[in-house]
Amino acid sequence: DISVPFPTEREAEIAYKVLIVDSEPKRSAVKKSLSVEGNILKA
Numbered sequence: 149d150i151s152v153p154f155p156t157e158r159e160a161e162i163a164y165k166v167l168i169v170d171s172e173p174k175r176s177a178v179k180k181s182l183s184v185e186g187n188i189l190k191a
Contacts, residue, residue: 150190154189156187168182
């Protein structure tokens with residue numbers, strides 16, 4: 149797991165919303181799982 153701290157919860161939410169809309173390529177075996185806990189973005 150990767151945790152990325154942001155100065156505020158709002159900034160973590162913005163980063164989450166930007167990253168979650170990008171779908172993975174159809175042939176990719178990669179599955180992304182993102183979440184926000186307070187000011188921490190977790191992947």
